[in-house]
Amino acid sequence: MSVTYIDAIHQAQLELLREDKTVFLYGQDIGDFGGAFKATKGFKEEFGPRVLDAPISEDAMIGMAVGAAINGMRPIVEMQFADFSSVAFNQLVNQAGTHYYRTGIPIPITVRMPCGGTPGSGPFHSQMVESIYAHYPGLVVVTPATVSDAYQLLKESVQLDDPVIFCEHKFLYRWLKSASIKGDGLPLGKARLTRAGKHATVVTYSAMVHEAVRAADRLAEEGWEIEVVDLRSVKPLDIDTVLASVARTGRLLALGEGFPWGGVTAEVVSRVVAEGFHLLDAPPLRLNAKDTPIPYHPDLWAAHRPTPESIVEKLRELLNL
Amino acid sequence: MLTARTLENKLSSLYKGGKIVGGVYLGTGQEALSASLGASLIKGRDCFSPLIRDQAGRTAFGEDMLDATRTHLGSARGPMRGRDGNIHRGRPHQGMPAMISHLGTAVSVISGMLIAKRMKGELDGIVGATSIGDGATSTGSFHEGLNMAAVENLPLVVVIADNQFAYSTPRNRQFACESLLERAVGYGVGGVEVDGTDLKATLAGMQQAVTSARQGFGPQLVVARLLRLCGHGEHDDASYVPQELRDSLMGRDCLEVGASQIIEDGLATAEDIEIWRKEAVEEVQEAVATAQRERGPDPYEEDWRATSVEGMQ
Known part of the structure; x- marks a missing residue:
């Protein structure tokens, strides 16, 4: 019996x-329909008024x-697609994000x-946020890459007193399976540390963890031992674990599925350079x-993301520096 | 109304004297509307998200005047502790959220506060309210919020101060309908239009709306026609307001209208009002002096943390 990534999200919710009567769900099509990805299937029946269908009003969903x-409630809001959270951007960053500091x-x-791409989803159903x-x-900002992390980090996120952006990768929903949810x-x-190695470190998160492991498998055939660090959350960013890995390998590739200007990979590189320059044997690289x-077309999409x-190509470049 | 006007006049002086940094935004000419709302709500039960011209409503709802003076003057002892200023203040756990500058966003926040009460079985007889200007009705946030509240049939009162100008932009550049009350039909909510310069009429309309919401008839829109008798902020001389509008009935001062109505109805005498005025001046002086004696926040003692849980940044 195996559990998928989306099963884990369903089970956590x-x-x-x-467990907690203050938890409720709010989102589009999440009631009787069970959600666009069926992450809330059956909940309306069991929890009734605590599973609320929302109008197509992302701004109002977050304000609410x-x-x-x-x-005193602990709402879980389902954005149907992370891309649509741009409509709720103001409420997220200015209302939710400032609230604790101000009040x-x-x-x-x-x-x-x-979030994240799946073949054929196109520009507005594939973005990383x-x-x-x-x-x-x-x-x-939480970015689980595994079935058990999807389950455990979602539970921790909802129990946390602060606002959490929970980035669940759509490509992993049904593709990723595990024997256990724990x-x-x-x-x-x-x-x-997803995979131990000694020649180079790949720091990544979400679906790219699996792509990094595949790349590491290929390079292992040639004798290269690539270490893969899964950040699990990009904020907080566990720079200590990253630096410890770079201390072992001396080489860093920061890998992400987001757009290349700025972002998590730039943050990882800048922190490693600032805090661990002496650990580096080569200039750190980024791949985004x-x-x-x-793009929409599966062939274009597959070439758009790492x-x-x-990743192998980039790692070769890094190993030859 | 009188207390709010007195306080705001003082805040204006302090701003012009360089004692208040940032900005000062007043509700001059809108006190009858704002006070009617605050007075129709019950502190400790109802929720109220004031906007920028709601000093009178805040006072009527029971906000401590020290919250106003401390926040404007940057005292570390105010509810915002120097982290936010002027009208961006509140006490969310006492039913008064602290507004952000992005207009229309409070409609859904107040709705969420009501939904929480509904889920806890505490909604019976409760009302949530927020204010907004005519300009803010052009935002998507206002639309999304009011539509959502209507879908949920929440006991929400949204008060629109149609004060003719959003900063300098006249209402005919904000919307094309004759009256914003027409929107109530579109949202499927109740609505009432009042002359915001007329205290008695405004209070009556407000109480009707609040009562309807309290009795379970869903969201209510209150649209008040009036004229802002000050600039957008105290940095603004409002020279864009035509003289004929200032001279019209819409330009009359609701405070003066209200005073004569109170006297006519035998609720108070002119002497009473004069006593209230003096009391208000004393109260304002005391609240300003207290805030001025207090220290501002110390950057070296600030924890610079935006999350409540340590280690989450």
Whole structure:
């Protein structure tokens, strides 16, 4: 019996709803329909008024969640696609993100963001949003790559008193399976060493963890041992684990599926350079998606984001520096 | 109304004297509307998200005047502790969220506060309210919020001060309908239009709307026609307001109208009002002096943390 990434998200929400009466769900088509990705299937039946269908009003969805959180609730908002959170950007960064600092009152909301590319999804159903939200103060940004992290980090996110942007990767929803939903219990805020190595470190997160591992497998055939660090959350960013890895390997590739200007990979490189320059044997490199909107055609899409091939190529460049 | 006017006049002087940094935004000419709302709500039960011209409503709802003077003067002891200023203040756990500058956003926040009460079984007899200007009705946030509140049939009162100008932009550059009350039909909510310069009429209309919401008839829109008798902020001389508009009935001062109505109805005498005025001046002086004696925030003691849980930044 195996559990998928989306099963893990479903199960985490089910337990949260059962364990805590202040938890409720708000989002488009999440009621009787069970959500666009079926992450809330069956919940309306069991939890009734705590599973609320929202109008197509992302701004109001987040504003409503903030108000409910002020009055003691722990809303989970499902953005149907992370891309549409741009409509709620203001409420997220200016209302939710500033609230604790301004008033001293924390806002325990979790916004589930189905993000990342799948073939054929095109420019408006494929985007990564972690970098833009991590840029703003007051928001925690979580990016699980594994089934057990999807389960455990979602539970931790909802239990956290601060607003969380929970970036769940759509490509992993049904493709990624695991024998168990329980993981190693590593808490939110800690990065994980996914694969040990000694020649170079790939720091990445979300679906790119799996692409990095594939690239590492290929290079292993030639004797290269590539270490892969899964950030798990990009804010907080566990720079200690990253630096410890770079201390072992001396080489860094920061890998992400987001657009190349700025963002998480730039942040990782800048922190490693500033805090661990002496650990580096070569200039650190970055690999991101291309600086265009995300294309529709599967062939274009597959070449737009980093692939095992492009990661291998980049790692060769790094190893030869 | 009188207390708010007195306080705001003082805040204006302090701003012009360089004692208040940032900006000062007043509700001059809108006190009857704002006070009617604040007075129709019950502190400790209802929720109220004031906007920038709501000093009178804040006072009527029971906000401590020290919250106003401390926030304007940057005292570390104010509710915002120097982290935010002027009208961007509140006490969310006492039913008064602290507004952000982005207009229209409070409609959904107040709705969320009501939904939380509904989920906890505490909504019975409760009302949530927020104010907005005519310009803010052009925002997507206003539309999304009011539409969502209507779908949820929430006991929400949204008060629109149609004060003819959003900063300098006249209302005919904001919307094409004759009256914003027409929008109530579109949203499927109740609505009432009042002459915002007429205290008695405004209070009656407001109480009707608040009562309807409280009795479970869903969101209510209150549209008040009036004229802002000050600039957008105290940096603005409002020279864009035509003289004929200032001289029209819409340009009359609701405070004067209200005073004569109170006297006519035998609720108070002119002498009473004069006593209230003196009391208001004393109260304002005390609140300003207290805030001025207090220290501002110390950058070296500031924790510079935007999350409540340590280690999350």
